[in-house]
Each structure stands twice: as structure tokens, then as C-alpha cells.
Amino acid sequence: MNTTLQTPAETGPEIGAGSGSEVGRAKRLKAATTQAHDQLDKRIMAGEPFAALANYGRFLAVQHAFHRDIDALYDDPAIAALVPDLAERRRFAQIGQDLADLSLAPAEQTEAPRFAGGEIDVPTALGWLYVAEGSNLGAAFLFKMARALGLDENHGARHLAGHPDGRAQHWRSFTGALDEVALDEAEEMRVIEGANAAFRRVHGLVEQQYG
Template sequence: MTDRRKLLRDHTNHLHKKLDDNVGPLGSNEQYLRYLHGMLQFRHPLEQQIAASKIPAEFDDFVPSMISEEIESDLRSLDTKPIFLPASITEPQPFELSQLLGVLYVLEGSSLGAHFLVKQAHQLGFGEANGASHLAKQTSRKGNWKAFCALLEQIETIDEKAMTSAARTTFSLALDAFEKV
């Protein structure tokens, strides 16, 4: 494990565990719909901020995984209207590089958990064509996590305090989203 990845893991482990406990296993259709709504509330505003951010040249082999459009599509395919809670930020604010890395640590790391969730969704009858296209997209980019971890170490000038703060905030935003759905 790289130094920065370990730093991020150590500073967010308690929040990560709390989020995993809050989301829980996806053992029913109701739990799966709650998961979809929570993910949309969590990811949509962050992905807008990422889109508004300047992606550095160092990101050449790494492309952030954006899945909120697929989550919306998944909800519609299940005859459920995507619901957006009122956002506190009306205009997406771009992230600074260190913040961006902290946010992406959480978002890209969720692709690892998506490998477990895709199996649970499949057991409920959801697949790429009906309700789990976001999971299919998340799990299809197998080298993205490794590319992100390499990027963490390659970038020389990072404000590690800002990076870890952004990662903690991102986990807190996820917890908040799942508590509201």
C-alpha cells in the first residue's frame, strides 16, 4: 500500500466502516432502491464539481468514473423517478488538486465495493440492462483504481491535510445522503 493511500485509509477508516454499516447488504428490492437513491444524492453533486474542476495533465492515464447518469437511468428502468434533494451549493465549485484527490479516493475506491454489490444486485434480478448499469460501468474499468493509486504517488505537490480532509468530507456526504433517503 502506498504512503498516501495508507494515510487516506487511516484517516477515513472509521467513516468508511460507518458508511458500509449504513448501506448494509442489498437483500431486498427496497434496500436496493434505497441504495440507488442514496448513491444518486451522494454522487451527483460531487460529479458536477469534478466536471467543473481542472483535470491536471498528470491524469493522462486516469479518467474519473462518473456514474450518476447511469444511476438515474437505473432508477428510471425500475419505474422509479430519480429524486434530487435540495442542494446547498447551486453552482458547482471546482476542486483544488489536493481536494480532488481526496474526493476521488472515495469515489474510485467505491468501485472495489461495487464488485460485491453487483453480485447482490444480480441475486435480486438486477443487471446491466435493468437497474444495475452503474455497477456494470463501475466494475468494467478494472485498471482505474490501480491507475488512481499510482497517480496519488506520482503527483509531487499535494497538500495532504486538504486531501485527507476532502476524503473525510466525502465519506460524511455519503453518510448524510444515505441517512436522508
């Protein structure tokens, strides 16, 4: 089962590399983050985030903190030059609206966002965005569970709603762009490290809310 903060471990459509590689970067990232993905998946679902509105509120708090960390990436011109429709992929404001719909305030954060101010390392940022974008594809199942709580794309579950073009197409657009980015070996490693760091960050946020 895939949660909305994870990349799709088994069912996510991915495409091959466009830079002559036999295996695309998205597929390599999937292989390199499988363990972190599986651990996070089990931990989130153990908290039963859709068992009740109170549980879902904790889930929203996790989402809000994670997307707060990466919100600055959607304004970065270097990343925007690589990822199509980057600004449209932003979900931080929607999560804030979902919290407000349920009369909830964002959890207090004492630390600055992971990406805030200063120069952003693009390969690291791409790893974090891979996790965020994969979560949007994996949110289809969770959106159905949110509906069982009386939530939808207009109230409480805005950030879980699919893209007008379809989740799969939106994901293919991202992975296609990701596969085409020219990186050296050291930069490739920073993409993987970034993705794993994103998974660790979410795991820590889940422990704060459900631990």
C-alpha cells in the same frame, strides 16, 4: 464487508508512492479514513440495501445524490491532467439510468451539488474522488447481490458493473496517479479532509433514506 460507496478497507489493492514517500498517499488516506469508512459500512448494511427492490431503490437514491455532488469534478481540466481516463470514471448518468430502469425518480435535492460552479480546490476534490473510485472497486460483491434481485449491467445495476479492464487494474491506475501528485503539507491535509467529508456526506444521505 465493503459497500459500493466506500473505499476498500481491507482488500483493495494499493501501490506505493511515486514521489519518494515511504508510504503512498492512497495508503495514507486509507489509514486516515478507516474510522469513517467502518462507520459508514455498518450503517449502510444495517439498512439491508439488497433485501428487496424497495431497499435497493433507497440505495440508488444515496448513490445518485453523492455522484450528483461530484459530477462536475469529471469535467475539471486540472484534475483531468492528474487522473487518467477521468471522464470514463463518471457514473452519475449510469445511476440515473438505473433509477429509470426501476421507474424511480431521483430524490429531490434542495441544495446545490457540493462541487458546482466556481473554482475547484484540487486536493479536496482528490479526497472525494478517492472515496468514489474506491467504491467502484468495492462494488464487486454488491453487483452479485444485485443479480439476485434480477438486476445486471443492462438493467438497474449499470453503475455497479466492473470496468472492462478489471476493477483492480482500474483502481491501481487511479491510486498510481493519486500517489504521483505533488502536494505540500497543507494540501495533503485537504485531501484527507476531502475524503472524510465525502464519507460524512454519504452517511448523511444514508440517514435520510434509511433513518
